[in-house]
Amino acid sequence: MNTLFPIFVKAEKLRILIVGGGYVGLEKLTAVLANSPQAHVTLVAPEIRSEIPELAQQHPNVTLVQKLYHPDFLEGFDLVIVGTNDKAVNRQVQVDCKARHILVNVADTPDLCDFYLSSVVKKGDLKIAISTNGKSPTFAKRFREVLEEILPDSLQETLDNLTAIRNQLKGDFVQKMEKLNEITKVLR
Incomplete structure (x- = not known):
């Protein structure tokens, strides 16, 4: 049974930290900015994919820190998303977040997550978040594609x-x- 409580947060009013500068870090940063282009995001990683600085140039509220993770980086953040290829680092970030009462998502590790990132359907002001309770992000992505195809673009006019x-x-x-x-x- 899926007992998750769905909410939509005003990400531009939060300070978000992403730990990881590889493919997963890029994926998470892209997802945050696609939904909240004005979000204040800091991405920390010793190595950062070339696409990440390119994306950051388009978003003035994105800060890149090319360093190894340290618990001091958590100071002042409201939400943390972890996506490194080092399970020990991922676990340490989760432990550090719990000690500071910061909500954390560790990519591909549901047991370490306080929240999951959903697959999102957007049609103007309508936003539908899809969750599989961490069981199958691939299914959520495919279901999003189905909904995007069948929902008419005229929904914005209806909402207005x-x-x-x-x-x-x-x-x-x-x-x-x-x-x-x-x-x-x-x-x-």
Whole structure:
């Protein structure tokens, strides 16, 4: 049973640390920036793939630190994503994060994760996160592709119209919710 509690965080209001500068570090940095282009991200690694500085140049809130991981790097961070090819380093970062009450994700190691990164479908302002409870990121990716294909691009227009309607509604919260529920029944 999947007991994960899904949330959407305002990543641009957090300080995010990514430990690892290889393919996985690039993948995680790309995912964060694709969803939150203004996110404040620091990436730490002794070696950094050439694509990472290229990506960082496009995002002024990304800082690259080409050094070995040290626990002092965790100071001031809210969220940590780990993706090195050294299991001992990955484990040490997780232990250091737990000691500081920082949420951590260790790529491909569900037992060490406080949270999982989801596969995300985006259609304008609509965002759907897909989780397999850490069991199969590949399935989540394929399911995302299916949803992206079948959801119409016109969803943004629908969302904009519903916002305009909501802003014009009179009455208390319950009355507004009842009216919006009635209007959106066609989505069933």
